[in-house]
Amino acid sequence: MKDEITYEAIKEVFTAYLHKKKLRKTPERYAILEKIYLSEAHFDAETLCIDMLTEYRVSLATVYNTIEIMLDCSLIVKHPFVGLTSKYEKTFGKTTHHHLICSKCGNVREFTDKKIQTMLKSKTFATFEITHYSLYLYGLCNKCKPQRKKKSLKN
């Protein structure tokens, strides 16, 4: 059961932000927003740019520009995972989750944990105003985990 978040609703949020900041509502920006809206996975700037080719051609510079704006208005978050190029992820239509990153193959997996969420959400500081948090668990995924004896394939 997914949250019913429509592209129109997100578009409105984005439009309102662009308006507030006196930024222009260009077709490129909306094309990028829609692409992100339609995808579920983490993405990096270049892949997004290439993947858009069929629908709408934008330059990488514009992708970075738009990503920056979307970060500012919290429509996406940035994940600079160790060993990978920076990944981005939409924040709407997804429940709070955390990440498992395989240090060997770079695969990123999500998981949710109500107790962790509750605990972190309740964390406050007198001298620091939290906007968001990132919890990354690094390790080895099943495929990369050294198998306990099984024809011992070298590396």
Place this chain on the structure above:
Amino acid sequence: MKDEITYEAIKEVFTAYLHKKKLRKTPERYAILEKIYLSEAHFDAETLCIDMLTEYRVSLATVYNTIEIMLDCSLIVKHPFVGLTSKYEKTFGKTTHHHLICSKCGNVREFTDKKIQTMLKSKTFATFEITHYSLYLYGLCNKCKPQRKKKSLKN
């Protein structure tokens, strides 16, 4: 009351690792290790390199090389905080902690939380072997937090 970890003890760990991996025990590597041992703060590769100048001159390439080795043997961890160049941090002589990163000025602060630690340490997955985790809390530090009316200094 700090843990009594001596440079000699750490040096032994490093030496053992170099030996195991058939890597050479060069003065540069030990100079870098000592520099890291003596410092308490997070550091980045270039700053470390520059800060070493007075004691021992090493090239940035060697610093990166050595950092890589130290990451492999878990003497340090890497923190690619959003908006900052990658920071590294020694893992010895420090208690488990988490990070507060100011999105505006880039200041990084540490904090400890027993409950969070316990909860995260107990987290396991059948299909993922956790080696370490990073918890980053992004937000605004006291200095960067918008003050509630007080002569309203612009920016």
Place this chain on the structure above:
DNA sequence: TTTGTTGCAAAACGTTTGCAGCCTC
């Protein structure tokens, strides 16, 4: 009409690599 935005290419940035000489083993 004004001024922000685009695409492009060049530059910047942090990091890695190739190589000749050096030094550990």
Place this chain on the structure above:
DNA sequence: GAGGCTGCAAACGTTTTGCAACAAA
């Protein structure tokens, strides 16, 4: 003595910037 390691400089991948043409307001 062999081969890993060093410093240097060049190369790399990612991200940013400068600029002329363009288009949103």
